[in-house]
Amino acid sequence: SQQGEEDPQALSIQEGENATMNCSYKTSINNLQWYRQNSGRGLVHLILIRSNEREKHSGRLRVTLDTSKKSSSLLITASRAADTASYFCATDAYSGAGSYQLTFGKGTKLSVIP
Amino acid sequence: DGGITQSPKYLFRKEGQNVTLSCEQNLNHDAMYWYRQDPGQGLRLIYYSQIVNDFQKGDIAEGYSVSREKKESFPLTVTSAQKNPTAFYLCASSIDHATSGRNEQYFGPGTRLTVT
Numbered sequence: 001s002q003q004g005e006e007d008p009q010a011l012s013i014q015e016g017e018n019a020t021m022n023c024s025y026k027t028s029i030n031n032l033q034w035y036r037q038n039s040g041r042g043l044v045h046l047i048l049i050r051s052n053e054r055e056k057h058s059g060r061l062r063v064t065l066d067t068s069k070k071s072s073s074l075l076i077t078a079s080r081a082a083d084t085a086s087y088f089c090a091t092d093a094y095s096g097a098g099s100y101q102l103t104f105g106k107g108t109k110l111s112v113i114p
Numbered sequence: 115d116g117g118i119t120q121s122p123k124y125l126f127r128k129e130g131q132n133v134t135l136s137c138e139q140n141l142n143h144d145a146m147y148w149y150r151q152d153p154g155q156g157l158r159l160i161y162y163s164q165i166v167n168d169f170q171k172g173d174i175a176e177g178y179s180v181s182r183e184k185k186e187s188f189p190l191t192v193t194s195a196q197k198n199p200t201a202f203y204l205c206a207s208s209i210d211h212a213t214s215g216r217n218e219q220y221f222g223p224g225t226r227l228t229v230t
Contacts, residue, residue, distance in 0.1 A: 033218060042118075042204055042221035043157075088156060099170075102219060104149075104156040 004032070004072075004089040004105035012111040019076040021108040023089030024069075030100060032065055032072050033090045037107070043088065046074075081114045117141065118222035120205050125227045127199075135190045135225045137205035146188035147206040147219065150174060157204060163188055164210070192227065199229045 007022045023032070031050045035043040049056045049065045049072065056063045062075040076083055086107040095101035118139045127133045139146065145164050149157040159172030163182040177196025182188050188207075192199045203226075206219040 035221075040202075040224070040226075042120075042223045043206075043219075044221070045218035048218060099164075101159065101172075103159075106154065106156040 004091045004103065006087070006089055006105045006108040008108060009106070010109045010111070012113065013079055015079060015081055015112055015114050017079055019079050019083070019110055019112070021074045021087050021089075021110070023072045023074070023091075023105060025072075025089075025091045026070065027093060029067075030092045030094065032063075033092065033102070034061075034063060034072075034074050035088045035090060035104075037086045037088065039085070046087075076110075079110075079112045081112050083110060084112045085110060118205060118207055118220055120203075120222035120225050122225060123223065125225055127227070127229050129229055130194045131229075132191055132193050133199075133227065133229075135192065135203055135205075135227070137188045137190065137222060138186055139188075139205075139207045139220075139222075140186060141207055141220060142185070143207035143220070144185070144210040145208045146182070147208075148172075148178070148180065148188070148190045149204045149206065151202045151204060151224075160190065160203075192229075199227060202226050 004023045004025045033048045034046045037043045047058050047063050049063050060077045065072045086109045088104050088107045090102045090104045092102050121136045147162045148160040158174050160178050161180040163169040179191045204224045205222040208217045208219045
């Protein structure tokens, strides 16, 4: 099954700076989702962008999607120490027999230094 | 207080024993999922269920079994046939699966299983 690949694997920034994470994938998708995971916890859904959308905003989050390049980016503006977490992209695609499957990448580990 | 609960948070078992992980949701979601997460890795789908009394294998179903007798519950059994059972297990749910690609998944807090 296809999988999103995040880049970079790890990112360390100062509080107040912007953080950008990228996700690339291999085949056509229905939508792409970003999730956040604090250490040792479950994932929390952040934002969903459909294949016919190019950009979406939610608070300090900005997501872009370029289907021609099969890539997406997540921008967190004015980062805070509380943003420290792992961020995963998940691609939703048709998996056959009338079913869709959400496939997760390996994540970007973001550290925001106070 | 709606959400997904998983219990226990930590679980320790001896090799060769079967162990069942609990997952309960009160979100009235039709679809439920089990994922496995290894250190530094993404999530891999073990099993999913679209409706009661029905479930499908995911990408890494070998050595695992599930049941879906109630809408709210989707327990996962890690059998002795699973070669590397030590991992972090996450349960999730979504409104439905047929259009799940359009819906977000809600995750439980996870169960960390250690088998020695």
